[in-house]
Amino acid sequence: MTNETLLGVDDLTIAFGPLTALDHVSLSVQKGERLALLGHNGAGKSTLFRAILGFLFLNTGTIRIADAAPGSERARRAVSYLPEAVAFPKALTGSEVITYFARLKGEPPRKALELLETVGIADASKRRVGTYSKGMRQRLGLAQALIGRPDLLLLDEPTSGLDPISRGEFYDLVDRVARQGAAVLLSSHSLTEVEAKTDRVAILSKGRLVAEGRLADLAGAAALPIKVRVRAKGADADALHAKIGGRRLNGRLVELDCGTGDKMAVLSRLAALGDVVADIEIETPRLDDVYRHYSKPPAPGDAA
Ligand SMILES: Nc1ncnc2c1ncn2[C@@H]1O[C@H](COP(=O)(O)OP(=O)(O)OP(=O)(O)O)[C@@H](O)[C@H]1O
Numbered sequence: 509m510t511n512e513t514l515l516g517v518d519d520l521t522i523a524f525g526p527l528t529a530l531d532h533v534s535l536s537v538q539k540g541e542r543l544a545l546l547g548h549n550g551a552g553k554s555t556l557f558r559a560i561l562g563f564l565f566l567n568t569g570t571i572r573i574a575d576a577a578p579g580s581e582r583a584r585r586a587v588s589y590l591p592e593a594v595a596f597p598k599a600l601t602g603s604e605v606i607t608y609f610a611r612l613k614g615e616p617p618r619k620a621l622e623l624l625e626t627v628g629i630a631d632a633s634k635r636r637v638g639t640y641s642k643g644m645r646q647r648l649g650l651a652q653a654l655i656g657r658p659d660l661l662l663l664d665e666p667t668s669g670l671d672p673i674s675r676g677e678f679y680d681l682v683d684r685v686a687r688q689g690a691a692v693l694l695s696s697h698s699l700t701e702v703e704a705k706t707d708r709v710a711i712l713s714k715g716r717l718v719a720e721g722r723l724a725d726l727a728g729a730a731a732l733p734i735k736v737r738v739r740a741k742g743a744d745a746d747a748l749h750a751k752i753g754g755r756r757l758n759g760r761l762v763e764l765d766c767g768t769g770d771k772m773a774v775l776s777r778l779a780a781l782g783d784v785v786a787d788i789e790i791e792t793p794r795l796d797d798v799y800r801h802y803s804k805p806p807a808p809g810d811a812a
Pocket of ligand 1 (some may be wrong): 548
């Protein structure tokens with residue numbers, strides 16, 4: 509653990525009776541870093557959050573938050589949590605909610621109220637929360653989580669139910685908070701979103717950490733193929749398919765798999781075909797390919 513490590517989880521096991529929800533899990537999140545926690549329903553993501561918050565007995569291992577034990581005074585000051593469906597008293601205004609939480613955290617309400625500006629709902633600060641849209645409630649939740657400048661932000665599926673624009677804006681805010689030095693651990697089922705918006709991913713499968721690292725490194729380690737999609741001239745995919753093999757996707761497209769080392773050779777071969785090829789597209793592995801590779805298929809009834 510370096511002094512830049514704001515969350516260190518080492519060999520963590522958590523069991524609920526006979527069920528092992530987390531099985532010897534180790535991971536860390538550094539200052540300014542956004543780590544995405546991925547996994548099917550029941551993989552153990554929320555259990556990890558609850559353990560970090562100090563609510564659970566650890567069967568094995570340790571958790572350190574800014575070098576403090578979970579649940580300690582120091583850790584409680586350092587960590588903030590935003591659940592998936594944040595609920596505030598409907599009769600309170602946004603300002604009243606923030607003032608209330610600032611007082612609970614022993615922070616000056618005036619400073620905390622500036623966070624309503626940060627998250628873009630200052631205009632609605634005098635309105636009752638009961639009139640807020642889901643996106644506005646999540647923004648208010650983020651403002652609440654940011655009170656006192658936490659070192660570690662835990663975001664449990666923070667954008668589920670938000671429209672694409674609100675999701676984008678939410679991630680921009682998270683990005684800004686990370687650039688100011690916070691460590692962010694967020695869980696999500698939305699792989700495309702996480703791919704562009706986080707620094708590293710950790711994949712849990714049935715309580716075990718099956719992969720952890722930067723997307724490009726995980727894709728490289730898994731030796732996932734690059735897909736080369738070739739468009740046939742004159743919409744004659746059959747003729748093209750007969751020449752190059754691979755998969756015929758439709759009447760115009762044929763797809764080939766190749767390793768990073770073979771890419772140039774494959775491209776040269778295709779270029780030499782000349783008249784039968786209209787266009788070539790190259791697709792490097794995406795997070796959903798990496799996720800599918802590393803995570804086991806869900807048990808029946810476990811669909812994400
Ligand atoms: N208090 C508990 N008692 C018994 N089993 C529990 C308890 N809390 C969680 N579990 C079990 O632990 C496993 C992990 O659950 P967890 O809620 O951490 O999964 P998750 O990855 O957050 O899933 P989801 O994506 O659905 O939120 C599941 O099998 C769940 O049923």
